[in-house]
Amino acid sequence: MLKFFDIIGSSLKMALEEFRSNKLRTFLSLFGITIGIFCIIGVLATVNSLQRNVQNDINALGTNSIYIDKWEYKPNGEWWRLIKRPAMKFSEMNLLEQKVPGADKMAFKIETRDNVEYEDNLVSGVQYYGFSEAFIDIQKIDISLGRYFQQADFDRAAHSVVMGYNVAEQLFINPESAIGKPIMIKGKVANVIGLIKKQGTSLINIWGFDDCIILPYRFLKTMIKEDGGNPVIIVKGRDNVSVPQLKDELTGAMRSIRKLKPTQEDNYSLNDIEPFRQATEGLFAGINLGGWAIAGLSLIVGMFGVANIMFVTVRERTSQIGLKKAIGAKRSTILLEFLLESAFLCILGGAIGILLVFIMTKIISSVFDFPIFISVGIMGLAVSICIVIGMLAGIIPATIAARMDPVVAIRTK
Numbered sequence: 001m002l003k004f005f006d007i008i009g010s011s012l013k014m015a016l017e018e019f020r021s022n023k024l025r026t027f028l029s030l031f032g033i034t035i036g037i038f039c040i041i042g043v044l045a046t047v048n049s050l051q052r053n054v055q056n057d058i059n060a061l062g063t064n065s066i067y068i069d070k071w072e073y074k075p076n077g078e079w080w081r082l083i084k085r086p087a088m089k090f091s092e093m094n095l096l097e098q099k100v101p102g103a104d105k106m107a108f109k110i111e112t113r114d115n116v117e118y119e120d121n122l123v124s125g126v127q128y129y130g131f132s133e134a135f136i137d138i139q140k141i142d143i144s145l146g147r148y149f150q151q152a153d154f155d156r157a158a159h160s161v162v163m164g165y166n167v168a169e170q171l172f173i174n175p176e177s178a179i180g181k182p183i184m185i186k187g188k189v190a191n192v193i194g195l196i197k198k199q200g201t202s203l204i205n206i207w208g209f210d211d212c213i214i215l216p217y218r219f220l221k222t223m224i225k226e227d228g229g230n231p232v233i234i235v236k237g238r239d240n241v242s243v244p245q246l247k248d249e250l251t252g253a254m255r256s257i258r259k260l261k262p263t264q265e266d267n268y269s270l271n272d273i274e275p276f277r278q279a280t281e282g283l284f285a286g287i288n289l290g291g292w293a294i295a296g297l298s299l300i301v302g303m304f305g306v307a308n309i310m311f312v313t314v315r316e317r318t319s320q321i322g323l324k325k326a327i328g329a330k331r332s333t334i335l336l337e338f339l340l341e342s343a344f345l346c347i348l349g350g351a352i353g354i355l356l357v358f359i360m361t362k363i364i365s366s367v368f369d370f371p372i373f374i375s376v377g378i379m380g381l382a383v384s385i386c387i388v389i390g391m392l393a394g395i396i397p398a399t400i401a402a403r404m405d406p407v408v409a410i411r412t413k
Contacts, residue, residue: 030309030349032302033389037353039295041374041382042360043288049372051284055277065138066246066270068096068233068254073271085267087227090132090217092257096233099253102241107135108217110229116171116213117184123170127212128185130220130229138236141209146179146194149216153193157218161185162194166210185213186223200371243272299385302349303393310342310397321401322410335402342394343387350386354379 067073070085093108110130116123133154141148143162153160161183168175171183178192199210220229237246247270254268314321321334354374361372 032298032305033346033349034353036295036298036302037350037382038356041357044378045374047284047287054280064237066235066272069269072269088231088233093233095257096253100249102246102249103235104238105134105137105236107138107234108132109232112224112229118171121171129214130217132217142197143194144197154216159190160193161190162214163192164196164210164212165198303389306393310394314397314401321404322406325406331402335398338398338401339394343390346386346390350382
């Protein structure tokens with residue numbers, strides 16, 4: 001065991017000496033490895049961060065939730081048929097609560113867009129969400145300051161709002177100062193009771209809580225017609241109820257509520273997040289494959305570069321190899337020394353690539369306000385690739401060194 005560690009130490013020392021004595025040659029030979037690792041780690045880190053962001057956005061819809069809407073949440077060219085469907089009604093949600101035992105929570109949502117004013121400041125195009133009581137039990141909303149609505153706020157249609165961070169920042173400059181301030185929405189005065197925690201940049205931005213205000217459903221209903229607010233019934237299933245089972249229960253209940261005959265098609269849609277999830281997984285798998293293809297070419301070039309270094313190194317150390325063999329060094333020892341040296345050189349090139357990726361992630365994260373993470377698994381993959389490439393690049397030169405005749409090698413100048 002001690003001998004093995006001695007070989008490792010000796011190989012690492014020789015690899016560093018090779019780099020110090022021939023910096024430019026070594027760096028140029030390792031450049032392919034550096035670019036290859038940069039491509040692999042850069043693509044994997046970026047794609048994993050994008051995928052995590054997108055999946056978090058999709059999960060915001062609820063992993064076991066169904067959205068009952070007149071519209072289908074997938075590409076459908078028959079919009080002219082869907083637009084004729086009746087809008088969802090709050091009264092239908094009340095009936096569903098009685099008819100669907102597999103449902104745990106149900107919430108009603110309506111929405112619109114309009115201006116928000118405070119004194120002389122105005123923010124245009126703000127998203128208004130009107131939710132019923134159970135929405136907070138289906139979709140988590142983090143309140144950084146103030147509070148969310150209480151039951152009394154819903155019961156009496158309180159003129160209160162919970163405000164998104166960006167809206168508060170544009171309206172009050174200092175978002176924290178929004179709490180307790182009276183604002184004007186659609187000609188009515190409302191009091192800001194809560195500030196939503198800043199969500200940050202999002203690719204899909206399903207809810208867009210940073211750029212919205214949230215109102216009790218009954219309060220928003222006093223400003224807009226229910227059927228004109230894109231009404232949706234959100235149903236969260238019980239933990240022991242699968243999505244297909246929940247859909248079956250909802251289908252039977254909705255057809256009964258709307259008194260549809262057996263021959264009539266559904267005039268509503270039951271939407272869940274699984275199609276979104278599958279589509280994004282396929283997309284990111286394709287992007288990862290492209291990154292591997294680009295990186296693979298760079299790694300092959302880098303492998304030949306490292307092999308060239310090792311051939312030159314073996315030729316330069318021929319007399320040293322002969323001397324080692326003459327005093328009893330085994331073939332396996334010589335072979336292992338050069339293989340490890342080749343691997344260490346590749347790890348050195350990979351370390352430069354990882355450093356470049358780290359710098360890139362910091363720049364992108366600061367410029368675009370989008371965090372990119374390099375996971376431990378990705379780092380481990382990079383090191384493993386470097387070791388494998390190093391072994392492959394050094395196997396032939398190391399074999400040549402191990403098979404040298406000690407007498408001939410010592411006489412070589």
